[in-house]
Amino acid sequence: SKTRSSFSAKLNDLVARYRKVDEDFFEDLEEVLISADVGVNTVMELVAELELEAKRQNIKDAIDLKELISEKLVEIYTDGDYTAEVPLNLNSAGLSVILFVGVNGVGKTTSIGKLAYQLKQEGKKVLLVAGDTFRAGAIEQLGVWGERIGVEVIKQSEGSDPAAVMYDGIQAARSRGADVLLCDTAGRLQNKVNLMNELSKVKRVIEREIPGAPHDVLLVLDATTGQNALVQAKTFSETTDVTGIVLTKLDGTAKGGIVLAIRKELNIPVKYVGLGEQMTDLEKFDPNAFVYGLFADMVTEQQMD
Amino acid sequence: MAFEGLADRLQQTIKKMTGKGKVNEQDVKEMSREVRLALLEADVNFKVVKDFVKKIRERAVGTEVMESLTPGQQVIKIVKEELTLLMGGEQSKIAVANRPPTVIMMVGLQGAGKTTTSGKLANLLRKKHNRKPLLVAADVYRPAAIDQLKTVGKQLNIPVFDKGTEANPVDIANEAIEYAKQEHLDYVIVDTAGRLHIDEQLMGELTQIKADLNPDEIFLVVDAMTGQDAVNVAESFDQQLNVTGVILTKLDGDTRGGAALSIRAVTDKPIKFAGMGEKLDELEAFHPERMASRILGMGDVLTLIEKA
Ligand SMILES: Nc1nc2c(ncn2[C@@H]2O[C@H](COP(=O)(O)OP(=O)(O)OP(=O)(O)O)[C@@H](O)[C@H]2O)c(=O)[nH]1
Ligand SMILES: Nc1nc2c(ncn2[C@@H]2O[C@H](COP(=O)(O)OP(=O)(O)OP(=O)(O)O)[C@@H](O)[C@H]2O)c(=O)[nH]1
Numbered sequence: 343s344k345t346r347s348s349f350s351a352k353l354n355d356l357v358a359r360y361r362k363v364d365e366d367f368f369e370d371l372e373e374v375l376i377s378a379d380v381g382v383n384t385v386m387e388l389v390a391e392l393e394l395e396a397k398r399q400n401i402k403d404a405i406d407l408k409e410l411i412s413e414k415l416v417e418i419y420t421d422g423d424y425t426a427e428v429p430l431n432l433n434s435a436g437l438s439v440i441l442f443v444g445v446n447g448v449g450k451t452t453s454i455g456k457l458a459y460q461l462k463q464e465g466k467k468v469l470l471v472a473g474d475t476f477r478a479g480a481i482e483q484l485g486v487w488g489e490r491i492g493v494e495v496i497k498q499s500e501g502s503d504p505a506a507v508m509y510d511g512i513q514a515a516r517s518r519g520a521d522v523l524l525c526d527t528a529g530r531l532q533n534k535v536n537l538m539n540e541l542s543k544v545k546r547v548i549e550r551e552i553p554g555a556p557h558d559v560l561l562v563l564d565a566t567t568g569q570n571a572l573v574q575a576k577t578f579s580e581t582t583d584v585t586g587i588v589l590t591k592l593d594g595t596a597k598g599g600i601v602l603a604i605r606k607e608l609n610i611p612v613k614y615v616g617l618g619e620q621m622t623d624l625e626k627f628d629p630n631a632f633v634y635g636l637f638a639d640m641v642t643e644q645q646m647d
Numbered sequence: 648m649a650f651e652g653l654a655d656r657l658q659q660t661i662k663k664m665t666g667k668g669k670v671n672e673q674d675v676k677e678m679s680r681e682v683r684l685a686l687l688e689a690d691v692n693f694k695v696v697k698d699f700v701k702k703i704r705e706r707a708v709g710t711e712v713m714e715s716l717t718p719g720q721q722v723i724k725i726v727k728e729e730l731t732l733l734m735g736g737e738q739s740k741i742a743v744a745n746r747p748p749t750v751i752m753m754v755g756l757q758g759a760g761k762t763t764t765s766g767k768l769a770n771l772l773r774k775k776h777n778r779k780p781l782l783v784a785a786d787v788y789r790p791a792a793i794d795q796l797k798t799v800g801k802q803l804n805i806p807v808f809d810k811g812t813e814a815n816p817v818d819i820a821n822e823a824i825e826y827a828k829q830e831h832l833d834y835v836i837v838d839t840a841g842r843l844h845i846d847e848q849l850m851g852e853l854t855q856i857k858a859d860l861n862p863d864e865i866f867l868v869v870d871a872m873t874g875q876d877a878v879n880v881a882e883s884f885d886q887q888l889n890v891t892g893v894i895l896t897k898l899d900g901d902t903r904g905g906a907a908l909s910i911r912a913v914t915d916k917p918i919k920f921a922g923m924g925e926k927l928d929e930l931e932a933f934h935p936e937r938m939a940s941r942i943l944g945m946g947d948v949l950t951l952i953e954k955a
């Protein structure tokens with residue numbers, strides 16, 4: 343696919359378009375990263391560091407800056423390990439519980455459907471629990487996903503207590519001998535204190551029922567979101583100890599660069615990316631491909647000039 | 648977390664500039680830098696920011712500093728004025744067709760808030776304008792989208808027209824108009840499926856619905872948290888559909904909402920309403936001036952200027 347080509351090859355392309363390392367070069371780099379929604383602070387720091395380093399090492403040709411750029415960019419993300427992927431924390435001995443959280447409309451329910459499909463393909467017994475008892479049609483939506491994939495959905499009626507539904511889900515998962523329980527929750531904006539408290543309560547019920555659970559708390563972020571995603575990551579982490587991110591809607595034109603700032607400031611890794619609305623449109627996150635994708639436009643724009 | 652508004656950013660700069668007389672080039676240069684960063688942090692598109700800062704510079708250099716202000720405050724005043732101008736005036740009117748029913752089409756990216764906002768608009772039309780709206784379930788793709796709209800309709804006690812998920816959205820929309828006429832309903836609100844602006848096939852479906860229904864309003868629904876991509880989305884939807892207005896959702900969050908400025912700059916279409924919550928009565932008229940202050944995060948600076 344388009345994001346699969348090797349990072350260094352693409353970086354070659356990029357620097358080949360620029361001969362000199364001058365103000366224009368850095369300005370373009372800054373703009374490209376900002377337009378990809380990489381946090382403003384992160385971009386400014388990064389570009390300043392590169393400029394300084396270029397000066398110190400007396401680098402004049404863009405070609406010679408290549409190593410440095412790729413190091414710095416991927417470093418933010420992976421601490422130097424270019425291929426790091428962070429897998430799910432599945433519990434090999436028994437039931438694993440994965441809690442999905444996030445603001446409204448980002449793709450929590452859809453991502454649960456997609457992940458359920460993947461896990462089922464791997465031969466695992468998966469159960470879903472409809473913890474969004476608030477939004478109109480939310481329970482039915484998860485129900486449709488359950489039918490599509492052929493996994494059972496544990497639910498109560500609209501308006502019931504989400505913590506109670508979770509409790510039911512856990513009991514059902516135990517009695518059915520499930521391997522993985524995927525828990526949907528209602529979307530909520532991180533500045534709504536009551537709703538965030540409700541979410542902690544949901545998590546506490548899971549913790550109390552199964553020591554070590556939830557094994558993963560996945561924060562779902564919409565790639566279209568700008569700087570607010572950093573605030574989301576911070577607040578949801580404080581409430582629910584987020585262990586990973588699902589970055590959705592990367593099939594659009596948004597780049598989701600804010601996850602770099604999130605990794606840098608909060609050290610939360612992206613585990614999956616959403617690339618469409620179908621059940622097969624979920625992929626493991628590939629840092630190299632992602633970082634390249636951030637400035638793919640810089641390469642193409644230059645090519646057109 | 649670093650999320651300063653312009654007010655914090657400018658405190659130092661403003662203090663330094665105590666001289667009176669004309670605003671000089673150096674003042675403006677320093678201020679522009681801070682204005683630029685504040686706007687970028689608020690998610691205003693970088694190209695829009697560039698044009699905006701250029702305009703501020705041109706206008707600010709050489710202006711007389713008002714008696715009661717410092718040069719720094721004078722620049723802020725200009726920024727606020729230009730921003731408010733760019734945001735446009737208040738326009739929360741909804742069109743009325745000469746011959747009922749009036750047709751409103753809701754369009755936008757996935758998860759922006761179209762279905763919820765359709766319900767909110769229907770509620771508003773009935774409550775405030777004493778109209779009889781019909782909601783139309785033209786999203787046959789998203790799982791349970793029809794159930795969602797039906798639930799909303801039931802909560803509001805407003806009729807919902809649907810033909811299940813097997814029907815074609817264009818046919819659904821056309822039949823809904825006939826149904827509305829028959830039932831003497833005077834507004835038809837068509838809830839369409841979320842789609843990417845680059846999805847040719849699905850965008851074509853909207854163009855077809857538009858051609859058949861000749862809607863009186865086409866509202867682009869945009870999530871207020873949208874980042875740099877807002878310009879691509881708004882420009883593309885507008886080019887393909889010529890939208891009549893924008894509704895900004897999820898403004899009850901803590902985002903600065905710079906997308907509002909980006910959208911205005913590229914489409915020049917009015918932002919008519921603001922979604923302020925998940926409940927069906929949480930829709931407000933959009934206030935451009937408040938939005939300008941919110942984007943800049945400069946409530947404090949404004950009070951400073953007002954006091955001076
Ligand atoms: N293009 C695209 N659309 C997606 C993706 N993931 C989800 N969506 C769509 O985004 C919309 C919202 O998805 P949901 O799964 O309902 O989001 P949610 O977070 O559960 O929403 P709430 O429960 O209302 O907070 C739906 O139309 C999905 O089909 C993705 O990766 N790409
Ligand atoms: N806090 C808040 N949530 C909102 C607002 N408007 C919509 N939502 C929520 O955002 C989520 C998505 O809303 P929908 O109305 O389903 O969005 P949509 O555009 O119809 O989504 P698709 O049909 O999947 O494209 C839901 O959880 C809504 O409750 C708002 O103004 N404030």
Ligand SMILES: [Mg+2]
Nearest residue numbers: 450451474480
């Ligand atoms: Mg959901």
Ligand SMILES: [Mg+2]
Nearest residue numbers: 761762786792
């Ligand atoms: Mg919808």
